[in-house]
Amino acid sequence: AQRVTQPEKLLSVFKGAPVELKCNYSYSGSPELFWYVQYSRQRLQLLLRHISRESIKGFTADLNKGETSFHLKKPFAQEEDSAMYYCALSGMREYGNKLVFGAGTILRVKS
């Protein structure tokens, strides 16, 4: 079964502190992993995907197949990072590339 688990509903950090949003997944095959972000009153948008290995807005995420994890990290949080973050997976070319989402983690960055 495909499943994405985000164990924290809320993560609250001070500005300038490191951030790690946890994501674990289960999938039998080769998944593609994503982080989506939703800022207040905005639509869901892609933040980054594991295959591109990019750093977007200072965020990075490494796929760890051994631990089936795809944690999102940022060394120094900024107030504008406050948002809802969703981890998601899809099968490569399978299942129509539909996305399976975790429940999301609210990130609050305090000044």
Added chain:
Amino acid sequence: DTGVSQDPRHKITKRGQNVTFRCDPISEHNRLYWYRQTLGQGPEFLTYFQNEAQLEKSRLLSDRFSAERPKGSFSTLEIQRTEQGDSAMYLCASSQAQASGTYEQYFGPGTRLTVT
């Protein structure tokens, strides 16, 4: 605005009524997805189209739900005999399938349905 659009943005209906939502994808995108999101949960897949063909439906999509994409452009999602449990945000997304298998789904703003 050239992004995915959805109409209406909000819908309040009484239990037992039928409702229909519309999604207009990004024009060159051949794939269109519907998701449902309830409070405290991430979006859950309902169904998707490649061009006008509906290729997969989730078990979440009961027989009261029907989706169409008649000309491979916009899509409609109809819920018949609405129930209170149908109250949710209905999200539409579109993507352009590529030979490499990589893609990005672009989401619309959603239609919030409240069934009273």
